Amino acid sequence: MTPAPGDEARALVASIGRWDGRPLTFMEVCGTHTMAAARAGLRSLLPPKVRLVSGPGCPVCVTPVGYVDHAIALAARPEITLVTFGDLVRVPGSRRDLEAPAPTLARAKARGADVRVAYSPLEALAIARAEPAREVVFLGVGFETTAPTIAAVVIAAAAEGLANVSVLGAHKTMPEAMALLAASSELTIDGFLCPGHVSIVTGPEVYAPLADRFHKPCVIAGFEPVEILRGVDALVRQAAAGRAFVENAYPGAVRAGGNPRARAVQDEVFEPCDASWRGLGVIPGSGLAMRDRFARFDAARRFDVRLPAPREPRGCRCGDVLRGAIDPTECALFGTSCTPDTPDGACMVSGEGSCAARWQNLEIGP
Ligand code: SF4
Structure with a gap:
């Protein structure tokens, strides 16, 4: 019989609590x-x-400030409609010479820039179709x-022959x-x-070098509290045994080989950079650049922006x-100048950011 989640969680906490060896620090890398x-x-x-610490798992947080500057510069151009996921609009850029306290896409929009928040990139296609002059x-x-x-x-834009849509x-x-x-x-x-x-x-295979080369236990976990505890328990067990291998503790969703169809679509358009x-x-090799044959859809190549x-x-x-x-609490700005209402950095803006989570009295870190 499958145990109730509460019973299993208690059992996992007890199992992890029995660890009495050296201090262990595990990192999660997912917002x-x-x-x-x-x-x-x-x-x-x-x-x-x-100890469970947070790493670079929030995509908005790891996006460098230069990218935000680039986006703000594009938004300032009168012919451009900028479409973005919501978190990015409040991330501060660095051009404080232009604006105080800090430029953001939200402030650009308040000044009249055409910045629109979307839940899916498909909305950009719909806008491009509906507004061919933009x-x-x-x-x-x-x-x-x-x-x-x-x-x-x-790929859809190319097939349709849409000439007025691109991706930064x-x-x-x-x-x-x-x-x-x-x-490190x-x-x-x-x-x-x-x-x-x-x-x-x-697929789980991509973590094999971390286990084999760096001897780091790797456990893939789901997102329910009990699934995360399962993952931590599995990490403790590997560490206790002096072993390091890739363990899939989320088998209902993660399969060997992952999703080859999604990767094929990705590989058709992007190449590593x-x-x-x-x-x-x-x-090195941690980014995805648009292949040359799709260059006309690459906003970085399409618009000349110098910053x-x-x-x-x-x-x-x-x-x-x-x-x-x-x-996050070790940052001197945390809770002083930097709060979710007045964020100084991306980690306080994003819904997946460690600083924002900490501020909400949610606990992360050591
Ligand atoms: S508290 Fe604010 S200023 Fe400090 S690291 Fe987090 S986002 Fe940056």
């Missing part, structure tokens, strides 16, 4: 895990020797979960960032709680938060 763990108060259920630019930000959808939009891309792939963190001496990570949604597309991550710098070198918001420690090096 949905960040919020789910925080909402359920899972950190308070873990013993002092087992140049419609979609902000393509996200991980392996988002890239196939954006690719499908580009900042897609990233997670395994390369995890490898960077695994190799800044924080010793004893294992990864691997992202469930990303893994549905990639080096990518800049907030807080982690440029990581000064970007600057991170002064005092904001999003980068340290995203590497798991500090808890």
Whole structure:
């Protein structure tokens, strides 16, 4: 008989609580895990020797400030309609020389820019069809979960012959960032709680180098509190046994080989490239660039935008938060100048950001 979730959760907490070896630090790299763990108060259920920290799992948070500057500059052009997911509109850019306290897409819209919030990139296609005189630019930000959808939009636009839609891309792939963190001496990570949604597309195999090369246990977990606890328990078990392998604790959704169809669509439009991550710098092969044959849909190539070198918001420690090096409360701006109403950095804006979660009295970090 399957145990009730409450019974299983209690049993898992007890199992994890029996760990009495060296302190263990596990990192989750998924914004949905960040919020789910925080909402359920899972950190308070873990013993002092087992720590769950948040890493670079929030796509808006890891998008560098230079990209935000680029988007704001595009929005300022009168011929452009900028279409974006909602979180991005409040992320501060760095051009404080132009605007105080900080420029954002929301402030650009208030000044008259045509910025529209969408729930799906398909809405950009609909706008492009309905308003052929407008140049419609979609902000393509996200991980392996988002890239196939954006690719499908580009393929559809090409098939339709739509000439007035493009994507400003900042897609990233997670395994390369995890490898960077695994190799870092800044924080010793004893294992990864691997992202469930990303893994549905990639399959579990992409984490094998983390286990084989860096000897980091990797467990793919779902998003219910009991599923996250299952993942942490599995990580503790691997660490206790001195083993490191990829374990799929989310088998109902994640299959061997992932979703080859989604990856084929993605590969048709994008190719790997080096990518800049907030807080982690440029990581080789961790981004997705539009292939040359789709160049006309690449907003970065379509519109000539020249900007000064970007600057991170002064005092904001999003980068340290995203590497798991500090808890959000260790940032001097946390709760002083930086709150969800007046965010200084992306991690306080996004619904998946560690700082925003912490502010809501949800607990993340050490
Ligand atoms: S609290 Fe605000 S300023 Fe500090 S790291 Fe988080 S987002 Fe940046």
